[in-house]
Amino acid sequence: MSAAIMNKSMSPFVKIWVVTIVIIAGILIVSAVSFRMLVKNTAEAFNLQQLFLVRESSRGIGEFIRNVETGLRATADLFAISPQKKVLEACFNRYQDVMQVLFLVAADGSISHVVPPDTLDQTVHQSLTTARERARSSGQTIFCTDIMPLTLAGRRHISLVMGVAVPRSDQWVCGVVNFDNIKQRLIYPLRSGKTGYAWMIDKNGVLLAHPNVAMEGRKAIEVLRELWPEYSSFNLEIIIDRAMTRGEEGSGEYTGWHFGEKQLTKKLIAYSPISMNGLLWSIGVSAPYREALEPVMQSMVGPLVFVGCFIAVILLGAWLLSVQERRKAIVNQELAWSNEVFDGIADGISIIDREYRVLMVNRTVAQWHGKPQSVFKGLPCYKVYQQQDGPCEGCPARETFATGKPAFRDRVSTSLGGRKYYFQLTTFPLKDAAGNTIRVAECVKDISREMALQQELLQHERKAMIVKMSSQIAHEIRNPLGSLTLNIDLLDEELSAGTSGDMSEARRLITTIRSEIEGLNRVLKEYLECTRFPAIQPELQDINGIVGDLFALLEEDLRRKKVVFKTSLEYNLPPAPVDKDQIRRAFLNIILNAIEAMPGGGTIEVVTRSSGAWIEIVFSDTGPGIPEAILEKIFTPFFTTKTGGTGLGLSVAQHIVTEHKGDIIAESIQGQGARFTVRIPRGE
Structure with a gap:
């Protein structure tokens, strides 16, 4: 009700400006909401990118460890056909890019055949024994120690030891994997944004790899609390304790320490697990939130300018709209009048393109065919009007397309509803701005009734002529024919009464004459029937x-x-x-x-x-x-x-x-x- 009252009371000018204000307010609201959604979607997209990075890094580390396992199993399988010392030396040369040392561990835990010789620190015994017994008790043929510091050839390395059981033997072939090599190749090079970096923890939350080497070997949460005792990053604790240490994959955000920053920083993080042979590590990559949004903020200058210009255009458009609407109303009224005239014309009108397809017809054509106007659109004119498979012979539309001038055809016939109709057909060219005939207007006038009246008039005139001619013929011919018939009958009787001479030829002539006279009587009868049509008695x-x-x-x-x-x-x-x-x-x-x-x-x-x-x-x-x-x-x-x-x-x-x-x-x-x-x- 209120909308109806407003429509009646408000002038078109006021309506336009009310709508304009509503549109501008809507644009501002949508812009604000869109900005918030853009920030959120950008963060999610950035985290998806980080998740892809950590997945690739996890896959690379997993492939690295599997290469070590493959090398150890290949070495163990070769013991059956070659001396162990030579096999170890050959396999070390083959896999030295992933293993630092190869050696054998006997059933009593003794180490032998170390390759290269004198490179293994004896401190590895305790970790080997624990990991080997754990694998043996669980029925596994492979073990892997935790990451630990080892002295190899006088140098200290962060490493782990992986062992594989030798088939049909109590021995284990073991290899030392340099974890520093993994960090340098697969963790430290990982970057996100400008300053984002990767780090790794084990199943206990202890940092195994971090750009700040001083943090390695300590729990990540404890390090954060130590740096900022007054602040607790609840989100990071949840991510580490409930996701990363449990082998889950995901992404999120938290506020915490960032390498190279002096203040707490809001960050985006993505993490992925590495789980194999009893090991569970989790690698994460994090970057400052502002780095993810920085391209967005820079790109917002253009949209803000655009929105401002857009609002200005709307204001200008509001001013022009009233003029345009007034002109549009005039054009629509004229178009409506044109359509009324087009449909109200008693003659049939069709618009045809150069492929002889019907583009539109008026109401008269539809009524003639007993079909809706929409049915004709797109159909070939020769098929819908003349039931032919190709353009009609002497088609006036073809002539108009060829000459660019009107064409006329008289007494064109077609069948509609089982009856034959006659038309006068005129085609007019419809040209484009360049003067080319692109369409043809086909005007069809039904002259069936005029043709029928002309035919009827002609029939009456001819019948009147028949009556007159038949009467004269009957008067002039029938009496002589009657006299001839009577005399021939008398002659026939005379000949029949005679007895002398051969009368066969005379009788043949009489028969011929009688036949011809009967033919004349038959023709006269038909003519006379035309003059004596009695009134019907239904x-x-x-x-x-x-x-x-x-x-x-x-x-x-x-x-x-x-x-x-x-x-x-x-x-x-x-x-x-x-x-x-x-x-x-x-x-x-x-x-x-x-x-x-x-x-x-x-x-x-x-x-x-x-x-x-x-x-x-x-x-x-x-x-x-x-x-x-x-x-x-x-x-x-x-x-x-x-x-x-x-x-x-x-x-x-x-x-x-x-x-x-x-x-x-x-x-x-x-x-x-x-x-x-x-x-x-x-x-x-």
């Missing part, structure tokens, strides 16, 4: 019965001329109000026309069916068909293509059907026969 009749009577009447003639007569009559066909004699005469003329079209024999089929308020009687034959050029003329009086024909049979049939308020439609496919469909109203 009564409800059984159409199927009329068709059956015709078959009985023509049965002998059909058999003689080798014509098969087939029927498909609808059961319980409703009766129709017809003049039985007249409608039978119309049907007979159609059937006789079909018989004459098949001098060598063929098939005539009659189908009856009800169709809504109509009864349809379809006559089809298997003759040569009717050429398209003369199909429109077959109902014209005196038009015939048969020698000796009068051209009145189909004209009479059309007249009778029309008198019954029906119509007759002729269709034909050249070489496949003709079909005549008679439609008459059904009874109430």
